[in-house]
Amino acid sequence: MKNNNSSSAIKNHPCKKKQTTLLLLLSLLTTSLLLLRLSQNKIILITPTTTTSDSDHHQDSCLGRYIYIHNLPSRFNTDILQDCESISRPKDKISMCKYLENFGFGPMIGDAVSVDSRYSSSWYATNQFMLEVIFHEKMKRYECLTRNSSLASAFYIPYYAGLDFRRNLRRRNVAERDAAGKEMFKWLKKQPQWKGMSGKDHFLVIGRISRDFRRNPDNNSLWGTNLMLLPESQNLSFLTIERSPTSDNEFAIPYPTYFHPTSTVEIRQWQDKIKLTNRTTLFSFAGAQRPSRSQNGLVRSQVIQQCKSSSGTCTFLDCDVKANGCDDPMSLMKLFESSVFCLQPPGDSLTRRSVFDSILAGCIPVFFNQRSAHKQYSWHLPNNDGEYSVYIPVKELRNGGKSRIEEILRGIPNEKVIGLRANVIRLVPKIMYTKPNRYKPDRETLEDAFDVAMEGVIKRIEEKREKFKSN
Structure with missing residues (x-):
């Protein structure tokens, strides 16, 4: 009994209780400090529609993929x-105000149900420059x-250079047109994130062709701005809808199409649908004439002429005629869905939004210049252009001869046509921009298309970082 009483007395001794309380406080303090340290390195998202996870799995999955978005002054976006x-x-x-609706996808197409009711909430009248x-x-x-x-693998500059270009298009004073780009870089150069690699780890997305931002001061050109010719721009990576063939810091990414699904299931259903589409037209072309004094204009004229003179195998949607509905996404998609091949001659520039609309419809694109796609969209399209x-x-x-296009397309074996179409349909997810709140x-x-572009630009910047370190 004496020993038991002694043991009980030791357990209940005031000093023993103080030791236990002290250990508990130390444990809580250590845990709090650890949580504070972790919170300093957590992923902080800038929109209320996303959530943050501090799990090891999420941290590991983002390693080498973190992006920092510059909070530019509002005048730039x-x-x-x-x-x-x-x-x-x-x-x-x-x-253009209407095109800014719905995340920049534009107005929802009310009659999209005519294509298929399952996709009626995913079709939008998307402007090609959005x-x-x-x-x-x-x-x-x-x-x-x-x-x-310090965690970021790349830094995104949300400057709407293409829309700013359009806003200042009618200004005759080129200095006024160039001003915003210079002001943007002036602001960026003051940021500590820029100073690390002088912008080599930064990227900018532009929804116009690069030629619009390469105004040559030597030939008194009044078109465009000089954004891409500024000294600071030489370090950036530019993602554009059409790159300059002589530039090594521009990367072309797809034009926006009309279809912006919410889920993988919806994408797969669309692919299944266009696999089974009955294609009654051998080849088609949707477009308008271009001045024949240019090389692109001559090619387009010949394409239109051969389509018109075909033996009933080509459908020409003349976009010079307003009543033909070239501005109606559903008219275009119905044409492409009914065609085996879609002709894609250059227009005002080498590339066309129609390339991606035709791929979306499962129509095999026919090119007349390798810079229209193959030497442009290396991240999104196969290296071997003959595959698709x-x-x-x-x-x-x-x-x-006058029917050369028809002869070539008729001469392609049916087995190869089937293979080409299958490859085109496989490309569909990579050339569309799904909704920002897409279920994953x-x-x-x-x-x-966004995921592929992000993977490409991060890889590109990592290569530049390694080169920067070695130098």
Whole structure:
């Protein structure tokens, strides 16, 4: 009994209780300090629609993929959107303000049910120059954003250069047109994130062709701005809808299409649908004439002529005739869905939004210049252009007679046509921009155009970082 009483007395001794309390306090303090340390390195997302996870799995999955978004002054992005009437032109059939709706996808197409009711909420009248807004909206919901710049693999500059270009298009004073780009870089150069690699780890997305930002001061050109010729631009990586063939810091990414699904299931259903589409037209072309004094204009004229003179195998949708509905996404998609091949001659520039609309419809693109796709979209399209398209050299077009296109396309074996179409349909996810709030189940591997672009630019910047370190 004496021993038991002694043991009980020791357990209940005031000193023993103080020791236990002290140990508990120390444990809580250590845990709090650890949590504080972790919170300093957590992923901080900038939109309320996303959530943060501090799990080891999430941290590991973002390693090497963290992106820091610069908080630019509003005059470089949101102010441009608020002044949306200034980016509309007199010839525009729809105000550009309408195209800014729905994450930059534009107005929902009310009669999309005529294509298939399952997709009626995913079709939009998307303007081909809305990429900057679309990309920014998706970037805001990117799963690996950080406000800790030391974690960032790349830095995104959300400057709407293309929309700003359009807003200042009618200004005769080139200094006024160039001003915003210079001001943007002036602001960036003051940021500590820029100073680390002088912008080599930064990227900018532009929803216009690069030629619009390469105004040559030597030939007194009045077109465009000099944004891409500024000294600071030489370190950036530019993602554009059409790159300059002589530039090594520009990377072309797809034009926006009309279809912006929410889930992988919806994408797979669309692919299944276009696999079974009855294609009654051998080849088609949707477009308008271009001045024949240019090389592109001559090629286009020959394409139109051969389509018109075909033996009933080609459908020409003349976009010079307003009543033909070239501005109606559903008219275009119905044409492409009913065609085996879609002709893609250069227009105002080498590339065309129609290339991606035709791929979306499962129509095999036919090119007449390798810079129209193959030497442009290296991240999104196969290295071997013969896997998904047909190439007809201009020389062949000129010297092969009035029905050369029809002869070439008729001569392709049916087995090869089936293989080409299957490859085109496989490309569909990689050339579309899904909704920013797209549902992604765990372990989903399907990538859209945005995902592919992010993977490409991060890899590109990592290569530049390694080179920077070695020097």
